[in-house]
Amino acid sequence: MHDISILLLFVFIVGSYIQSITGFAFGLIVMCGAGLFSLASLEVAAFSVSALSMVNAAIGLYGGVWKQVNVKNLIMYFIACTPMIAIGVYLLSYFGNNALHWLQLLLGITIIFACLMSLMKPKKDAEPSRPWVYFIFGGISGIFGGLFATSGPPISYLMYRQPIALSVIRATLLSVFFISCLLRIVIMGVGGQITLPMIWISVIGFPCVFITALLAKRYPPNISPQVIKRIALVLLLLSGVSLSVKALL
Incomplete structure (x- = not known):
């Protein structure tokens, strides 16, 4: 148990470091590490991602950001996202108890899909997307968020296509991450699915993530963040393929 916790904390540190430099991938790295190396159950890993990502988003929104x-598009997004998060949480619980291999395969496919979306550089649209587009992306992100606490790639891809200021995009995405994670935790709490291991790993993971984020900000690497992002995406893509193959064997 202690060995597994230490290895998972190391994955937290790696994910936090890359997240601090590139602005993405914490959830993907933690879920991939947990699934590929069996460091913790996917339910426990997903809860810890939700809790720690919510803290990270709250810090980012602090100071008037x-x-x-x-707000208008955020409301439309969560009209679709909220029920899909609940469905995703239920599916995770069901698959986790009855079909672990299928769950690992689904996680592998999700990681592959997320990496491919992140590798594509979205072009700015001439006009802002209509509200129904946010509704559709809310449903897709909700499923990913409920299952594996990885709702980011679909909505990030949509937001970076919008002809609006980057500060607005960043603030909206941080709000999406915060509310999505909060909803996921509340839904799990109402359903009585929060366990002591989930809380324990999240608590001991917090200082690792927080300190790593501070150090990464104070002592950034000499390598370009874009280079680190592409390296991380390629490694995640290969890991997603490996996880899918592992589930099928």
């Missing part, structure tokens, strides 16, 4: 959020 939240005032730049695109």
